[in-house]
Amino acid sequence: MSLRVEQSLSQLLHEALVSLRTLGKRSVLALLGIVIGSSSVVALINIGHNAAVDAAMIFKDMGTDTLVAQFPPKGNSNTPMRASLDLEAVRRSVPGIAHIGALSVFGGPIVFHGRTTNANFVGTTADIKDAMRLVVRDGRFLSSFDASETYGVIGDQVAQALSTPGDPLKLGDRIRINDYLFLVVGILHNQPRAMLMPVQANESLFIPAEGMRRIFPTPQIGNVIIRAAPGENMERIAHDAASALKSQLTDHDVDIQVPQQMIDGMTRQSRTFAYLLLALGAISLVGGGVGVMNVMLMNVSERRREIGIRMALGARQRDIRNLFLLEAVTLTAVGALCGAVLGMTAAWLYAWLSGWAFALAAGALPLGVGSTLLVGLFFGIYPAVAASRLQPVEALRDE
Amino acid sequence: MMTDTPAQPGLICLQGIGKSYQLAGQHLSILNDVCLSIDRGDSCGILGASGSGKSTLLNILGLLDLPNCGQYHFAGHDIFNASPDDLAAIRNQQIGFVFQSFNLLPRLSALDNVALPLSYRGVSRHESLEQALCMLEQVGLAERAHHRPADLSGGQRQRLAIARALVGKPSVILADEPTGNLDSTTAQEIMDLLLALNHDQQVTLIIVTHDAHIAERLERKILVRNGAVHEAGRL
Numbered sequence: 001m002s003l004r005v006e007q008s009l010s011q012l013l014h015e016a017l018v019s020l021r022t023l024g025k026r027s028v029l030a031l032l033g034i035v036i037g038s039s040s041v042v043a044l045i046n047i048g049h050n051a052a053v054d055a056a057m058i059f060k061d062m063g064t065d066t067l068v069a070q071f072p073p074k075g076n077s078n079t080p081m082r083a084s085l086d087l088e089a090v091r092r093s094v095p096g097i098a099h100i101g102a103l104s105v106f107g108g109p110i111v112f113h114g115r116t117t118n119a120n121f122v123g124t125t126a127d128i129k130d131a132m133r134l135v136v137r138d139g140r141f142l143s144s145f146d147a148s149e150t151y152g153v154i155g156d157q158v159a160q161a162l163s164t165p166g167d168p169l170k171l172g173d174r175i176r177i178n179d180y181l182f183l184v185v186g187i188l189h190n191q192p193r194a195m196l197m198p199v200q201a202n203e204s205l206f207i208p209a210e211g212m213r214r215i216f217p218t219p220q221i222g223n224v225i226i227r228a229a230p231g232e233n234m235e236r237i238a239h240d241a242a243s244a245l246k247s248q249l250t251d252h253d254v255d256i257q258v259p260q261q262m263i264d265g266m267t268r269q270s271r272t273f274a275y276l277l278l279a280l281g282a283i284s285l286v287g288g289g290v291g292v293m294n295v296m297l298m299n300v301s302e303r304r305r306e307i308g309i310r311m312a313l314g315a316r317q318r319d320i321r322n323l324f325l326l327e328a329v330t331l332t333a334v335g336a337l338c339g340a341v342l343g344m345t346a347a348w349l350y351a352w353l354s355g356w357a358f359a360l361a362a363g364a365l366p367l368g369v370g371s372t373l374l375v376g377l378f379f380g381i382y383p384a385v386a387a388s389r390l391q392p393v394e395a396l397r398d399e
Numbered sequence: 400m401m402t403d404t405p406a407q408p409g410l411i412c413l414q415g416i417g418k419s420y421q422l423a424g425q426h427l428s429i430l431n432d433v434c435l436s437i438d439r440g441d442s443c444g445i446l447g448a449s450g451s452g453k454s455t456l457l458n459i460l461g462l463l464d465l466p467n468c469g470q471y472h473f474a475g476h477d478i479f480n481a482s483p484d485d486l487a488a489i490r491n492q493q494i495g496f497v498f499q500s501f502n503l504l505p506r507l508s509a510l511d512n513v514a515l516p517l518s519y520r521g522v523s524r525h526e527s528l529e530q531a532l533c534m535l536e537q538v539g540l541a542e543r544a545h546h547r548p549a550d551l552s553g554g555q556r557q558r559l560a561i562a563r564a565l566v567g568k569p570s571v572i573l574a575d576e577p578t579g580n581l582d583s584t585t586a587q588e589i590m591d592l593l594l595a596l597n598h599d600q601q602v603t604l605i606i607v608t609h610d611a612h613i614a615e616r617l618e619r620k621i622l623v624r625n626g627a628v629h630e631a632g633r634l
Contacts, residue, residue, distance in 0.1 A: 010524035314491020393464040
């Protein structure tokens, strides 16, 4: 019968802006829940992403083809661990081992030109270079001919700590540990932290295992690092290597961790954390949604007369519904934006505190803001429909 | 706007209209068997004591309330068969309301208040503001366009309300005690404005009032008494 067109976009936007400007303090409080909810969703996705990136970094350097063996004492035995193991025998009996090396670690100060720093002294063999994926920047790594020499290969951070701008630590320099001078034959490249490794190469000085007795009377093997050839079954190698090592030990057990199991464990852990955050986000979003609904219901009852006037002027039910729905969504949109900023800040702070690199997760903002807007829409529908169902004459009636 | 001219002679045609409420378990009859016909260009006063049902009659005439029985044709549309959206469309295009308490939206500027009815027609904001400003000029409020209703005097507010009622070029203006909240001089101005519109633009004017002086200036006087309607001077 009549030509009716939808309200034009410019009109709708103008209405939303006017309402946004006149929203009271009450709505700020209602927004709090929305902000918390939206920020925890954004933070959750981003922290989860950063945790995954960080875990990926650890295993990129360590690789899932590396096994670390530990030797916990059997029962109450306090017999010290042996100072050497026949690793060649292990290599022979377990096919698929590419590199194998033992570490005996002892900590203490290193002195160079009067400067002192603390480092791990790692007594080891030549093959550890490939087992631990060490990269030499200058010089060479230890070789099997160095067994009786006072040679050392120094980690990047230790080298930095012993250097000054005018007097850098160079190849051929001698560093002092206790009363022994060690010749620096190699300087390692900066190695990323390898979480599963018992020692950090950056903070270590690698010396021949046989020479450990010079600085420490009773050296013990702490770990054996095994690197498998590509495409091997890690579980089998771990099992076989454990039994081969056990045959050489009397008072100690062999405990080999398979990286994949640890990755799985870490994933489980971070998933639990993510679920926890998700639950927090969902609860505060629902709480915030109820707050928005409350504000909108009060808004509708306060503006009954306005609704009546608008209806008298020709607003249809859907115009009234859209008006209040748009207000609810505008309100939540403000909350969602604040939440996005807050959530990103929280994720950044968390990454900073955990020492992770901060990376923006692609899904964090769209998902966080989108779910918040959906909540606003969901909880805005009831008040908006209630407003649109008012009869014009009732809405206009003086209270 | 008045494209669908009705076949019936009267713009407004009520027959056997009745309205009753259930209030606290009591059956309350407000209007009984009201028959009324109003033509295009008429000016009518609806008079009656408080509680006589004149406001209910105005609400029914203005499609704000639906009668319980009878027949009502507005500009050819059968009100009983119209959907709420149709009623909203008729209100928007055919009826301009002027209320005793002005009923302006306090949060909107004068200009936006006047432009509001146009927004429910899908007119773009720019265009509706132009038309609204034009209408404000007609009622002499152009320099107040950006003031809020609260910053205006009573007479100015009512002129603003009239501008809003007129912006959609309605065929009927329904005014409920339009001068009830104004002093006599301002009331005089408002009545002059309404009558001028009726006279110059052939806008049908229906005014609810209890003021005999106002009624005197209108062509027809419809008396509402105990839910029944009589027309004075037309027997």
